[in-house]
Amino acid sequence: MGKHAENGNAAAERPRFFGRRQGKALRRNALGLIEDLLPRLTVAVPEPDERVEPALLFPGAVRSVWLEVGFGGGEHLAQLAEDNPDIGLIGCEVFRNGIASLLGHVQARQLGNNVRVFPEDVRLLLPALPDGSLGRVFVLFPDPWPKTRHADRRFISPETLDVLARVLESGGELRVASDDPIYVAWAARHLDAHPAFEKILATADRSAVPADWPATRYEQKCITGRAPVFFLYRRRAR
Ligand SMILES: C[S@@+](CC[C@H](N)C(=O)[O-])C[C@H]1O[C@@H](n2cnc3c(N)ncnc32)[C@H](O)[C@@H]1O
Secondary structure, X not given: OOOHHHOOOHHHOXXXXXXXXXXXXXXXXXXXXXXXXXXXXXXXXXXXXOXXXXXXXXXXXXXXXXXXXXXXXOHHHHHHHHHOOOEEEEEXXXXXXXXXXXXXHHHHHOOOOXXXXXXXXXXXXXXXXXXXXXXXXXXXXXXXXXXXXXXXXXXXXXXXHHHHHHHEXXXXXXXXXXXXXXXXXXXXXXXXXXXXXXXXXXXOOHHHOOOOOOOOXXXXXXXXXXXXXXXEEEEXXX
């Protein structure tokens, strides 16, 4: 679980936008996006026992639905949405400035037909999704929680993998990346131990990663700072 995700009702509070260094116009634009655009794209927190059919969240027919956990500034999600107009993208993020950033991409690149936002802890949505209803799930640079005593807060866990295995269709993909060696070892161990996930790739070689795997903002920072990044790429067993 991410630091932000612990604060379950943060999304319902009046958001604070950007730091003091950002200009008034930027802050006003972010606020406008949150107040005007977000309500049109929001996936509501499901009621207990409610089922959320992902494909029906989009105005037109979609070939498949992909879900990104903790999209940060939304660069990866926006790129996928732009490159794949026939795919529905659900982004889950609790960080309000990140949500505003994604909305900026949606507005500028006209992605409103195939992007939806769950501005809450993804774990409130996953149980409501039907079996096999997602084609891909992305967990890119999850909060690492490197201390052993915080290990139970890490997003990748046997319990989460059970849920992801259920909601992914046969042959669906799970893409994980991290620059934290402790987290990578942890995630690889749990993925290897889970019978539903077949290994496609486990590498620190960016050139071996499929071309349709855009870098996130966090990955860009790692590249700039030359921190090694590890990619764990799995397929839901048939
Ligand atoms: C280290 S950041 C990485 C952001 C982005 N994926 C990137 O690579 O640039 C992790 C993000 O995951 C989000 N997050 C953590 N746990 C989450 C959860 N349970 N549901 C939704 N978002 C979560 C945090 O708010 C944070 O923005």
